[in-house]
Amino acid sequence: MFTGIIEQTGTIVSLINLDGVQRITVAAPGIAGQLREGDSLAVSGVCLTALEINPEFFYADLAAETLEKTSLSSLAPGSLVNLELPTAAGSPLGGHIVQGHVDGTGSLVSLEPVVPRSSPQFNLEATDWWLTVRVPENVRAFMVEKGSVTIEGISLTIARSTIPAGGETISLAILPLTYWRTNLHSLAVGATINVEADVLLKFAEMRAKTAEKPEFDITEPWLVANGY
Structure with a gap:
C-alpha cells in the first residue's frame, strides 16, 4: 500500500x-x-x-x-x-490510501500557473499551479469535489469537477513543492496520465450494489401459504 x-x-x-x-x-x-x-x-x-x-x-x-x-x-x-516506497505499517498516512492499481489513463488538458506569466508578481519557482485532467469514463463516478484522487502516483484533492454537469475533466491545485518534486513539470499538454480512484469510494459503491437482499420476495401467495 x-x-x-x-x-x-x-x-x-x-x-x-x-x-x-x-x-x-x-x-x-x-x-x-x-x-x-x-x-x-x-x-x-x-x-x-x-x-x-x-x-x-x-x-x-x-x-x-x-x-x-x-x-x-x-x-x-x-x-x-x-x-x-510502500508505506510501513503504523506510519502516518500523509496522503490517502493508494493501491498502485491504476484504473485507467486520462490526458493532461492544461497546467497553468495561478499567477499569470505576464504578471510582475509571477515567480516560476514559487507559484501555485492549476492542473486540469480529462479522466476516463470508468472512474468519473468517483471524481468527487474535495475528494481524493491519485494522478501519476500523486495524492491530490479534486478542487473542481465538470463531471456532474456532463463534462469529463477535474481540476486540482498544485503546490510549488509538488510541481517541482514530481514529474508534473516535465509533462506536456496531451500527455497520458495515470488515474487511480479513491479505493474507499470504490468499496462504498460495491457495498451499495451488493447490499443484503431478502432471501425471498414477499408475495401474496407466500402470505396466504403462511397464514397471513
Whole structure:
C-alpha cells in the first residue's frame, strides 16, 4: 500500500523487450539503495516489482496489461517517473490510501500557473499551479469535489469537477513543492496520465450494489401459504 506522497523522481535510462515483456531501467539514486530484489514500489502510480538492484539503478518488468492500461506505455529514455516506497505499517498516512492499481489513463488538458506569466508578481519557482485532467469514463463516478484522487502516483484533492454537469475533466491545485518534486513539470499538454480512484469510494459503491437482499420476495401467495 502507498499514500501518494512522492519521495523522488527517477529517470528512465532504457527500455528493452525481453520475450514480449518490456523491461525498464530506472536511475534512482537514493531509493534504489533502499530496495531489495522483489520489493514493490510505485512508479508513477503503478505498483511494480524491483529487479536487479544496485545503489544507482533498479529494473522492472512491464507486463502487457500494464502497458495497455497505464501511462508507462509512453515512456522513453529521459522520461521522469514518480517514485514511492510502500508505506510501513503504523506510519502516518500523509496522503490517502493508494493501491498502485491504476484504473485507467486520462490526458493532461492544461497546467497553468495561478499567477499569470505576464504578471510582475509571477515567480516560476514559487507559484501555485492549476492542473486540469480529462479522466476516463470508468472512474468519473468517483471524481468527487474535495475528494481524493491519485494522478501519476500523486495524492491530490479534486478542487473542481465538470463531471456532474456532463463534462469529463477535474481540476486540482498544485503546490510549488509538488510541481517541482514530481514529474508534473516535465509533462506536456496531451500527455497520458495515470488515474487511480479513491479505493474507499470504490468499496462504498460495491457495498451499495451488493447490499443484503431478502432471501425471498414477499408475495401474496407466500402470505396466504403462511397464514397471513
